[in-house]
Structures are given as structure tokens and as C-alpha cells.
Amino acid sequence: MASIHLDQIGHSYGTAVYALEKTDMHFEDGKTYALLGPSGCGKTTMLNIISGLLTPSDGRVLLGGTDVTRTRTAERNIAQVFQFPVVYQSKTVFENLAFPLHCRGWDRSRIATRVAEIADLLGLTSRLSQSARRLTADEKQLISLGRGLVRNDVAALLMDEPLTVIDPHMKFDLRRRIKQANDQTRHTVVYVTHDQNEAMTFADEVLVMSAGRVVQRGTPQQLFEAPRNLYVGNFIGSPGMNFVRAERLDGDLRLDGVPLVGADRCRGIAPDAEIVLGIRPEHIAFAQGEELGVPASIVSAQDHGSLLVVDVAVGSDRLRMKVRRDVSFPAGQARLRVSSDQVRLYVDGVLVN
Amino acid sequence: MLSTLKYIAVVLWSAFVVAPLLWALTTSFKTANGVTGGPTYLPYIGFEPSLDGWRSLFGGAGGIDIVRPYMDSLIVTSSASLISIVLGTLAAYGLSRFEYRAGFVKNTDIIFFFISQRIMPPIVLAIPFFLMLQFLGLLDTKIGLILVYVALLLPIAVWIMVDFFDGVPRQIDEMAMLDGCTPFEAFWRIVLPNSMPGILVASMFCVIFGWNDFFFAFTLTFTDTQLLPVAVVSLNSSVTPWWSLSASALVSVAPLILIAIFVERLLSRGTLAGAIR
Numbered sequence: 219m220a221s222i223h224l225d226q227i228g229h230s231y232g233t234a235v236y237a238l239e240k241t242d243m244h245f246e247d248g249k250t251y252a253l254l255g256p257s258g259c260g261k262t263t264m265l266n267i268i269s270g271l272l273t274p275s276d277g278r279v280l281l282g283g284t285d286v287t288r289t290r291t292a293e294r295n296i297a298q299v300f301q302f303p304v305v306y307q308s309k310t311v312f313e314n315l316a317f318p319l320h321c322r323g324w325d326r327s328r329i330a331t332r333v334a335e336i337a338d339l340l341g342l343t344s345r346l347s348q349s350a351r352r353l354t355a356d357e358k359q360l361i362s363l364g365r366g367l368v369r370n371d372v373a374a375l376l377m378d379e380p381l382t383v384i385d386p387h388m389k390f391d392l393r394r395r396i397k398q399a400n401d402q403t404r405h406t407v408v409y410v411t412h413d414q415n416e417a418m419t420f421a422d423e424v425l426v427m428s429a430g431r432v433v434q435r436g437t438p439q440q441l442f443e444a445p446r447n448l449y450v451g452n453f454i455g456s457p458g459m460n461f462v463r464a465e466r467l468d469g470d471l472r473l474d475g476v477p478l479v480g481a482d483r484c485r486g487i488a489p490d491a492e493i494v495l496g497i498r499p500e501h502i503a504f505a506q507g508e509e510l511g512v513p514a515s516i517v518s519a520q521d522h523g524s525l526l527v528v529d530v531a532v533g534s535d536r537l538r539m540k541v542r543r544d545v546s547f548p549a550g551q552a553r554l555r556v557s558s559d560q561v562r563l564y565v566d567g568v569l570v571n
Numbered sequence: 572m573l574s575t576l577k578y579i580a581v582v583l584w585s586a587f588v589v590a591p592l593l594w595a596l597t598t599s600f601k602t603a604n605g606v607t608g609g610p611t612y613l614p615y616i617g618f619e620p621s622l623d624g625w626r627s628l629f630g631g632a633g634g635i636d637i638v639r640p641y642m643d644s645l646i647v648t649s650s651a652s653l654i655s656i657v658l659g660t661l662a663a664y665g666l667s668r669f670e671y672r673a674g675f676v677k678n679t680d681i682i683f684f685f686i687s688q689r690i691m692p693p694i695v696l697a698i699p700f701f702l703m704l705q706f707l708g709l710l711d712t713k714i715g716l717i718l719v720y721v722a723l724l725l726p727i728a729v730w731i732m733v734d735f736f737d738g739v740p741r742q743i744d745e746m747a748m749l750d751g752c753t754p755f756e757a758f759w760r761i762v763l764p765n766s767m768p769g770i771l772v773a774s775m776f777c778v779i780f781g782w783n784d785f786f787f788a789f790t791l792t793f794t795d796t797q798l799l800p801v802a803v804v805s806l807n808s809s810v811t812p813w814w815s816l817s818a819s820a821l822v823s824v825a826p827l828i829l830i831a832i833f834v835e836r837l838l839s840r841g842t843l844a845g846a847i848r
Contacts, residue, residue, distance in 0.1 A: 271745050291748040304746040308764035321751030365750060 220282030220373040221247040227277035229263055237263045239431040250407040252417035255427035261410040265376045269296045281373050297366030298376040303358030305350040312346040315364045336368045339399055355383045367399050375405040426450050448567045451496050460497045462535040474533045476512045478558050496562035502539035503555050504547050511553025599624045599817035606813045624814030637819055640802035647713050648781035651720030655777050659728025664758055667736035685729045697790045711795045719787050724777045735769030799823050
């Protein structure tokens with residue numbers, strides 16, 4: 219196990235465009251990180267640079283403080299699980315799981331014990347003597363994962379969207395098993411995904427990426443509560459954050475005439491700057507009784523199981539709010555209560571305060 | 572109804588394939604009288620069987636010793652095929668996995684360079700080969716022929732294997748390196764065992780070509796070395812000895828039939844299908 223330090227790392231695949239913009243990044247020892255972002259944003263490139271499958275165009279890779287930029291993949295001792303299962307077809311399940319240990323020159327009995335442990339953890343014990351050729355995609359991916367976990371001395375465990383090919387009903391189970399294995403081994407884990415739920419459940423810290431750069435890193439809670447810019451606000455949460463232009467009157471920020479945010483929070487913002495309010499759908503509710511609320515008209519409601527996502531129009535803006543199923547709300551016109559301390563302010567697309 | 576038709580078709584096709592072999596088999600047991608007496612197929616009834624044809628293969632009356640050409644053919648074909656497969660597989664792996672560049676020459680150009688060796692008709696190559704072997708003092712030797720066959724077989728091996736390796740996901744190699752292999756170990760311990768189907772197909776092509784080649788064996792060897800196809804043809808004289816010719820044809824085709832049966836077994840076991848994923 220080791221910390222990972224990417225020192226001014228950047229990479230381009232032979233074109234002027236950088237797949238990974240020059241960046242400095244530190245992953246602490248024993249923590250789990252999620253790289254979250256849409257396809258083609260540089261997540262996989264970053265993993266391949268860490269594991270040495272790719273030599274970066276710029277910068278240095280440090281594992282536990284040692285410069286490994288020019289060190290071979292094999293000598294870095296990193297485990298990586300790819301998006302699509304990779305099994306050695308000519309070998310049995312046992313031989314597949316034992317291969318990394320063979321490469322490290324373990325003796326036979328030690329290998330047998332260790333493989334048995336991992337097979338037990340992943341529920342593959344009954345399959346050990348089978349040929350790897352005839353397994354289902356789920357099982358093959360479990361083997362890929364197993365080959366990563368079987369060495370207990372790896373510097374880091376990198377996972378590149380390992381659950382993409384897995385059946386939905388298996389996903390939950392597999393996620394649990396991965397998490398369980400992680401908790402046992404306490405590796406430094408970097409987990410690439412485009413599924414925010416996966417990122418949020420796995421990771422101590424989430425890094426949101428876009429177009430080759432890390433836009434924001436923080437705990438799942440930080441990303442949810444204070445997205446640094448409109449991109450993160452949109453990307454995190456389902457549905458994403460609402461963004462509406464605020465009216466600025468007597469120093470207050472208002473939405474359709476109703477004051478939402480006090481003048482004290484606008485300190486330091488140029489008086490003529492255009493301010494956008496970021497409001498999570500979770501932080502909007504229907505006003506009760508005589509409460510002052512933002513007048514709105516209800517456009518539509520979508521059933522999301524235990525929740526309804528309601529589309530409402532405020533002036534010329536559209537907002538989405540999450541409402542518990544059992545809450546009754548008026549048809550047509552309504553008033554909205556917005557928790558003002560949860561409202562975030564954005565100038566030029568970037569969070570202020 | 573459909574299955575009946577299918578069986579009829581299969582039977583007709585089998586007859587079409589087996590009949591010439593049957594003809595050769597019966598002819599090989601005939602004498603001059605038996606051959607000229609019109610088509611007969613049943614020994615003792617249609618003709619009087621004789622082992623003259625088979626005896627002539629071992630230097631009997633009216634024939635030539637076929638054992639030495641047979642061994643020569645085996646040695647030349649297997650050596651040339653083995654060398655071509657080993658070199659071809661290594662070259663193909665390199666061309667499939669690494670990028671080479673020499674000025675404007677890139678991987679695809681190199682692959683085309685290999686394949687282009689087979690564009691020219693053999694007759695164009697015969698004279699240069701002759702002169703080169705003469706210069707090296709290798710005319711009429713097995714080594715000379717092996718060299719020529721390697722030059723001819725290598726393009727086939729490279730071509731088939733590049734195509735095969737291109738179909739093997741790069742992740743397999745990457746995973747092996749992550750598991751602790753050097754790039755060569757990844758090739759040797761993981762990719763190669765996974766590539767047996769491709770190697771088998773390439774070997775088959777090489778062996779068939781090497782075994783059947785007449786032209787180069789004819790132009791580049793004379794007396795010290797003689798390959799089987801040349802020896803078989805040399806049986807032909809003013810009076811064609813059909814019996815010994817048939818016997819020699821049967822023994823020459825036998826290894827190829829064995830290979831065909833072997834490959835068919837592997838095919839039906841599914842060993843060649845779905846090597847990856």
C-alpha cells in the first residue's frame with residue numbers, strides 16, 4: 219500500500235488536445251477515491267498513467283514517495299480491474315487467480331491457501347477447477363477482480379468502471395463484495411465510474427472530472443451541498459441542481475420578487491455582477507398555510523417510486539423539486555418554500571462564498 | 572424430407588471426394604494388364620492384385636526409391652514451417668502491439684511489405700533464388716530449399732498471425748503485465764497459449780504449401796536432394812507406370828489427410844472457436 223502522487227502530470231495522445239490536462243494530484247494511503255465523470259473525460263487515462271500502461275507526456279508519478287514514472291508496470295505492483303472482464307482463457311479459474319502469485323514466485327501451498335481465501339470472499343469456490351472460457355460475464359469480472367485482490371501487498375487497487383457489464387441485480391451484491399474486500403485489505407483504491415451512486419457509496423473522496431481536468435474534489439457530502447461550479451451541480455444529484463438568475467433588489471437576492479438570500483451573503487460580489495442561484499431539488503418544498511412563498515405553477519410530476527419529481531415554473535424559469543409521495547399538493551398554482559441557507563450563489567458559473 | 576435431401580447431398584459429395592482416392596487405391600494394386608483392361612474396382616474379380624506398384628516405391632522394378640525423397644520432404648517442410656511459424660509469430664506480435672516508424676514507413680507498410688512478397692508469380696522468383704543459392708553454394712541442398720521456403724512461408728505466417736493478434740484484446744497483455752509479467756512474459760505465458768488456434772491455422776497453411784510445392788523443389792535441386800513431388804513426377808516416362816504413380820500419390824497425400832483429420836477434430840471440439848472472450 220502506498221500513497222500516489224501525480225506531480226504535474228499531463229497526457230496527450232499525440233495531438234494538440236490534452237486527454238489529461240496538466241494537474242497535480244495526491245491520493246492518500248489506504249483511502250478510497252472515486253473518479254467521476256462522463257465518457258472521454260480522462261478518467262481511464264489517469265488510471266493507466268498510475269499503473270504504467272501509459273507513459274505520461276508530462277510530469278512524474280510517485281508511489282509512496284518514489285518516482286516510478288519510468289518503472290515498468292510489473293514492478294509497480296499495482297492491481298487494476300478493467301471495464302470489460304479479462305480472463306486467461308487457456309487457464310482454469312484457479313490458475314487465473316493464482317497467476318499473479320506465480321509471477322511473484324510464491325510457493326505452491328501458500329498460493330493454494332490465498333486463492334482459496336479470495337475464492338471464498340468472491341463466492342467462486344465451486345468454480346475453481348473450471349475452465350475460465352465458459353463463465354458468464356459476471357463471473358469473469360469477479361475473476362478479474364479476484365486477480366487484483368489476491369496479492370495483499372499491492373501498492374494500489376485501480377478499478378475502471380468494473381460494474382458496467384454486470385447484470386443490475388448482481389451489481390448490488392458485487393458492490394457489497396468489493397466494499398467488503400476493500401474494508402478488509404485497506405488498499406489505496408481509485409475507482410473510476412460514471413455512476414454517481416457508485417461513487418458516493420464507495421468513496422471517502424470523490425473527484426469530478428470534465429474534459430481532462432478535475433473540476434472538484436471532496437467528500438460526497440461536499441459535492442452535494444456545495445458544487446464548485448454549474449457543471450458539478452448538474453452532474454451530481456438526480457435530478458441535478460436548479461440554476462436560476464436572481465433579481466438583486468436593495469441588496470437582497472430575490473426569486474420572482476420574494477427575498478431568498480440576505481445582503482450579507484452578497485458581500486464582495488460586484489454590484490453589477492449577474493448572480494445565479496443554485497438550489498437542490500431536495501431543498502424546495504411547498505409552503506404551508508400563511509408562510510411566505512415563491513409563487514409557482516406546476517407543470518408536471520414524474521413518479522420516481524417513493525418520490526415525485528415535480529416540474530414547476532417560476533416566472534420564466536423552470537425548477538425541479540423532490541416531494542415525498544404522500545405529500546398532497548395543489549394542482550395549478552402553488553407557493554414554494556426554499557431553504558435559503560442551502561441556496562448557493564454562482565457568479566460567472568463559479569461558486570462564491 | 573429436408574434431412575433426406577441433406578443426406579443425399581452428403582453421400583454424393585462423399586462419392587465425389589472419395590472416388591479418386593478409391594481409383595488410385597485400386598490402380599496401385601494393378602499391373603499393366605489390369606490398368607489397360609478398362610475400369611475395374613474389385614480385386615480378384617475385376618483384376619489380379621499385385622504389389623508391384625508398392626514395391627517400386629522402395630526401389631523395385633520399374634520404379635525409384637521414394638523413401639529418401641519422402642524423408643527429405645518431411646525434413647524440409649517441417650523445418651521451413653517451424654522456422655516460419657516461430658519467426659512469423661514473433662514478427663506478427665511485434666507488428667500488432669508496438670508502433671514502428673522509419674521515416675514514412677509504418678506498421679501497415681511493413682505488413683504490406685511482407686505480403687507483397689507473394690504478389691510476384693513464382694517464375695519471377697526462380698532465377699534470383701537460383702543465383703542466390705548458387706552464390707551461397709546451397710543449390711541442391713536441403714538447407715537451401717529450407718531458406719527459400721521460409722522466404723515464401725513467412726509472409727503467410729505473418730499475415731495470418733497479425734490478423735489473429737489484432738483480434739486479441741490488448742487488455743490481455745496489459746493485465747498480464749499488471750499481474751507481474753515483463754512484456755515478453757506476457758506474450759509467452761498468456762498471449763501465446765491463447766493464440767494456439769491462430770498458430771494452428773498458420774502452421775496448416777505453411778505445411779500444405781511446403782509439402783505440395785513442386786516448382787521450387789524442381790528448379791533448385793537436382794540429384795543430391797530430391798523432394799517428394801519431384802520424385803513422383805519423375806516416375807512418369809514414355810510408358811506411364813500408373814500403378815507405382817498411384818501408390819506414390821497415396822503416400823504423398825497421406826500426411827495432409829492426417830492433418831485434415833486432426834484439425835477437423837479440434838474444430839469440432841470447439842478448440843479453435845472463441846479463443847478470446
